[in-house]
Amino acid sequence: MKLILIDDDPIVSASLKTILEVNSDIKVLEIGSDGNQALELYMRHSPDIILMDIRMKETNGIEAGKKIMAYDADARIVYLTTFLDDEYVDEALNLGAKGYLLKQDFANIVPALKSIMANQIVFGEGVMNRLQPRHQRFKHDELSxxxxxxxxxxxxxxxxxxxxxxxxxxxxTVRNQISALLEKLEVRDRTQLAIFYYQNLKK
Incomplete structure (x- = not known):
């Protein structure tokens, strides 16, 4: 797994690199310190995952993520932040981020990255708890x-x-059926549909 790290705190970046590379199958290709560098480094290295903070000087992680997704719609963007603002979570979901993790939950960062490499979408426990009330009223047995x-x-x-x-x-037909599911479950997009699955359906 090849990663790019983007964080404006050099101590955090160095610590993350050390934590991640304890795993022999993870390689941090390069570290950037600002959202302005994110697209440049992504284009240079084509990493498996770009792990990025949200609040940074100059260009923040959300704006950088939009630029990366415009360049490569299949990019795996994972946000690693201390902030659990609704606005940030919603923007991350809308742009197609594959993960939204909290720095304080560092023990779960590596397992989360491995899940993302297995084509899962991963959000930290705090994020999931924040999203949970949206679908509490829906009964699972209403799905075929x-x-x-x-x-x-x-x-x-x-x-x-x-x-x-x-x-x-x-x-x-698949496109129409998925559109119908989005309407039935009152979710905006495929990412929120995936979140619904992990919250309510996965055993």
Whole structure:
């Protein structure tokens, strides 16, 4: 797993690098100190994951993330921050981040990164607790087996074409069914659909 770290605190960056590289399968390719460097380093190295703070001088992590996603829609952006503001969480979800983790939960950073490499979307416990009330009223048994399976495939990171191959439907049919699920569950996008799966359906 090859990573880029972006954090404006050099002590944090150095500590993270040490923690991560204790694992022999993780290599930190380079460290940046500002969101302005994020896209440049991403384009230079094409890392598996870019692990980035949110609040930084000049360009923050959200703006940097938007630029990276515009360059590569399949980029795995993971935010590692001390801030649990609703605005930041929502913006991270909307731009397609694969993870939103809290620095104080450092013991779970490496397992989270490995889950993301396995095409899962990972959010720290504090983030999940904040999102949980949105779907409390929904009953699990209101989903058919087919709908449950589609949500599971989305949560695993498959795109519409890949899902169509698994379920033997046309890509257009898959797109329509996922749109119907978004409306039924009152979630905005595929990322929130994946969060719903991990909160409510995964056993």
């Amino acid at each position: 087996n087919k709908e449950h399976h589609l949500i599971e495939l989305v949560a695993k990171g498959l795109n519409n074409k890949e899902i169509a191959e698994v379920v033997a439907y046309s890509e257009g």
